[in-house]
Amino acid sequence: MTAHIIDGKLFAENLRGRIAGHVERLKTEHGITPGLAVVIVGTDPASQVYVTNKAKQTAEVGMNSFKHELPGDVPEAELLALVHQLNADPAVHGILVQMPVPKHIDPNKVIEAIDPMKDVDSFTPANVGKVQIGLPGPVSCTPLGCLMLLRDHLGKLEGKNAVIIGRSNLVGKPMMQLLLRDNCTVTVAHSRTENLPEVVRQADIVVAAVGRPQMVKGDWLKAGAVVIDVGINRVPAPEKGEGKTRLVGDVDFASAAEVAGAITPVPGGVGPMTIACLLANTITTASLINGLVPPSDLTA
Numbered sequence: 001m002t003a004h005i006i007d008g009k010l011f012a013e014n015l016r017g018r019i020a021g022h023v024e025r026l027k028t029e030h031g032i033t034p035g036l037a038v039v040i041v042g043t044d045p046a047s048q049v050y051v052t053n054k055a056k057q058t059a060e061v062g063m064n065s066f067k068h069e070l071p072g073d074v075p076e077a078e079l080l081a082l083v084h085q086l087n088a089d090p091a092v093h094g095i096l097v098q099m100p101v102p103k104h105i106d107p108n109k110v111i112e113a114i115d116p117m118k119d120v121d122s123f124t125p126a127n128v129g130k131v132q133i134g135l136p137g138p139v140s141c142t143p144l145g146c147l148m149l150l151r152d153h154l155g156k157l158e159g160k161n162a163v164i165i166g167r168s169n170l171v172g173k174p175m176m177q178l179l180l181r182d183n184c185t186v187t188v189a190h191s192r193t194e195n196l197p198e199v200v201r202q203a204d205i206v207v208a209a210v211g212r213p214q215m216v217k218g219d220w221l222k223a224g225a226v227v228i229d230v231g232i233n234r235v236p237a238p239e240k241g242e243g244k245t246r247l248v249g250d251v252d253f254a255s256a257a258e259v260a261g262a263i264t265p266v267p268g269g270v271g272p273m274t275i276a277c278l279l280a281n282t283i284t285t286a287s288l289i290n291g292l293v294p295p296s297d298l299t300a
């Protein structure tokens with residue numbers, strides 16, 4: 001079997017088109033211009049790229065984009081003060097602090113400082129709880145992107161056996177909630193799971209979010225499984241020249257594509273969906289802040 005390639009880049013492009021339509025409606029029908037503030041601390045090159053892309057795509061869909069760059073040695077109190085200032089700013093409907101933050105800053109303190117009404121990452125305890133019990137609000141961007149790709153490819157997810165590899169707060173845990181909501185039977189596997197290949201072989205849907213380059217092999221998969229690869233790992237690529245690197249996922253794409261029914265590539269799969277879903281969440285929070293019902297096509 002050669003798997004269907006799920007094109008996350010194309011899906012994200014179409015999603016941004018729909019988001020631009022919702023922005024236009026908020027502006028013309030309600031006089032609201034959604035605003036997203038992105039905060040980056042330090043100069044990590046990958047984070048710089050993500051934040052630049054977030055700011056650019058925010059402006060492209062017609063929203064106001066506010067970018068705040070703080071030095072890597074900024075005191076934690078100064079970052080928290082900026083978050084409080086953004087909480088109080090009526091032009092800002094979404095706040096995102098790019099992770100990871102430098103070691104001297106407690107990420108939990110930063111997350112808890114964000115007003116849950118503006119928490120477009122859905123990292124705050126209030127929003128994690130809302131996702132768990134199915135109340136309206138923002139949904140963690142990467143899991144939301146995975147869910148949209150799965151629904152688009154499979155239609156209904158009901159009754160499917162889903163195995164998530166990884167139990168992070170960012171991906172594994174919210175992904176579990178979303179798949180349960182869609183009536184999947186969900187297993188969350190992790191680094192201590194015994195007989196991991198055997199567990200994964202039971203799955204109709206595999207979400208790999210473990211952070212280990214090319215760990216999931218083709219012979220771990222059930223024939224026809226749908227594989228969503230969340231991993232973004234930079235590995236040496238001597239074939240491209242000395243010191244060069246390339247991006248790979250947590251799945252060994254070549255062997256997995258021989259067995260899977262469908263698979264997301266890296267790059268071009270889940271990554272672009274993360275940023276598109278951030279914009280979707282900003283529409284959700286801008287709507288809720290203004291007492292409007294968020295568009296149902298942008299959320300879980």
Ligand SMILES: Nc1nc2c(c(=O)[nH]1)N[C@@H](CN(C=O)c1ccc(C(=O)N[C@@H](CCC(=O)O)C(=O)O)cc1)CN2
Pocket residue numbers: 049050096097098099100121141142232247266267268269270271272273274275
């Ligand atoms: N506050 C947050 N911090 C981080 C999040 C997050 O959702 N919120 N997620 C990741 C990084 N991330 C977004 O911030 C992100 C990662 C990857 C991509 C992406 O488009 N990847 C491309 C490849 C890009 C490349 O060449 O490096 C792809 O997969 O095609 C977008 C966003 C950690 N931090």
